[in-house]
Amino acid sequence: MAKIKERAKVVLIPGDGIGPEITEAVLEVLDAAGANIEWVRHEAGLAALEHGADVLPQETIEAIEHHRVALKGPCTTPVGEGFASVNVQLRKQFDLYAAVRPVRSLPGVTTRFENVDLIIIRENTEGLYSGVENEVVPGVVMSMKVATEKGVLRIAHWAFRFATQRQRNRITVFHKANIMKMTDGLFLRASDQVHKREYPNIEYETAIIDAGCMRLVQDPGQFDILLLENLYGDVVSDLCAGLVGGLGVVPGANFGEDTAVFEAVHGSAPDIAGRNAANPLALLMSSVMMLNHMAEQTPAYADIAERIRLAYDQALLDGQKTRDLGGDLTTDAFARAVIERL
Numbered sequence: 421m422a423k424i425k426e427r428a429k430v431v432l433i434p435g436d437g438i439g440p441e442i443t444e445a446v447l448e449v450l451d452a453a454g455a456n457i458e459w460v461r462h463e464a465g466l467a468a469l470e471h472g473a474d475v476l477p478q479e480t481i482e483a484i485e486h487h488r489v490a491l492k493g494p495c496t497t498p499v500g501e502g503f504a505s506v507n508v509q510l511r512k513q514f515d516l517y518a519a520v521r522p523v524r525s526l527p528g529v530t531t532r533f534e535n536v537d538l539i540i541i542r543e544n545t546e547g548l549y550s551g552v553e554n555e556v557v558p559g560v561v562m563s564m565k566v567a568t569e570k571g572v573l574r575i576a577h578w579a580f581r582f583a584t585q586r587q588r589n590r591i592t593v594f595h596k597a598n599i600m601k602m603t604d605g606l607f608l609r610a611s612d613q614v615h616k617r618e619y620p621n622i623e624y625e626t627a628i629i630d631a632g633c634m635r636l637v638q639d640p641g642q643f644d645i646l647l648l649e650n651l652y653g654d655v656v657s658d659l660c661a662g663l664v665g666g667l668g669v670v671p672g673a674n675f676g677e678d679t680a681v682f683e684a685v686h687g688s689a690p691d692i693a694g695r696n697a698a699n700p701l702a703l704l705m706s707s708v709m710m711l712n713h714m715a716e717q718t719p720a721y722a723d724i725a726e727r728i729r730l731a732y733d734q735a736l737l738d739g740q741k742t743r744d745l746g747g748d749l750t751t752d753a754f755a756r757a758v759i760e761r762l
């Protein structure tokens with residue numbers, strides 16, 4: 421089996437809950453596929469808090485700053501204890517403004533729909549997740565929804581460029597500009613403008629998000645790329661995961677100008693943590709996205725990415741599935757099933 425000769429360094433954050441289990445499973449597959457990556461391990465979330473004062477330690481930030489690519493397990497942020505979310509902090513720190521989440525029907529995973537193949541592009545740094553909250557007077561709290569011209573234009577450009585590069589031909593923007601006329605209005609106008617001026621050949625439509633969600637659950641096959649602001653992107657990602665088999669099968673990537681962090685859409689799933697029961701596939705698929713990203717510098721990674729993708733598709737076709745997909749495999753047994761098919 422071909423092996424990458426030059427060892428690339430990638431930051432690895434195993435995370436919390438099911439994070440360490442699924443991360444180990446993914447590393448085994450990547451290693452068996454010959455990815456030859458040197459993992460630079462760092463902590464974030466509860467794991468980091470146990471060894472220090474912060475959920476996102478300075479060493480972790482510096483390592484990502486240095487290596488520019490990270491594979492990250494889900495991280496838990498303690499609720500109501502004054503810690504800002506690890507994910508939100510990371511996205512702000514590295515200005516990871518574009519989240520990409522491919523959602524596709526998988527062979528051997530039966531759901532209500534066949535042939536779902538859509539990509540969610542979520543603005544990752546603005547909207548209600550800006551973290552601007554305050555108590556106006558006792559008993560009255562406020563959360564500010566922020567949209568900037570710079571932010572909405574750059575995500576619109578990113579989405580249309582991505583569509584062109586991937587030969588995707590249709591973008592749908594979900595919004596609520598009929599109510600949030602200023603913030604969602606700005607988002608919508610930016611997308612309209614980028615489409616009209618620069619990408620008139622890509623099909624483009626807009627939908628009010630509530631009606632759009634109804635269309636999604638009726639007939640997801642009608643969508644190609646969905647472009648959404650931050651909160652809508654978060655919610656609609658989980659909805660779309662439900663269309664193709666659940667949170668165990670939807671990967672994700674967060675891109676900035678020069679840094680990329682790859683992680684599954686799901687969280688730390690504390691209910692099944694430590695039981696060798698989680699599905700490592702979403703993180704494995706995220707690692708395939710990572711290899712394809714690394715292939716922009718070192719093309720050989722693309723072959724390894726493809727080999728892994730074919731192997732997990734085949735494993736699913738052969739009925740090798742974890743419990744969330746109706747099978748009975750443990751986390752590491754699924755990883756072995758993929759390795760056997762590499």
Ligand code: ATP
Pocket residue numbers: 438494495496667668685686687688689690691692697698699700702744
């Ligand atoms: P967080 O607050 O970290 O997002 P959460 O429990 O609210 O955690 P998720 O971790 O995303 O949300 O998980 C929701 C449910 O989906 C979990 O309770 C778990 O049962 C299931 N789940 C999520 N990820 C996986 C996975 N990889 N494999 C199997 N089941 C999963």
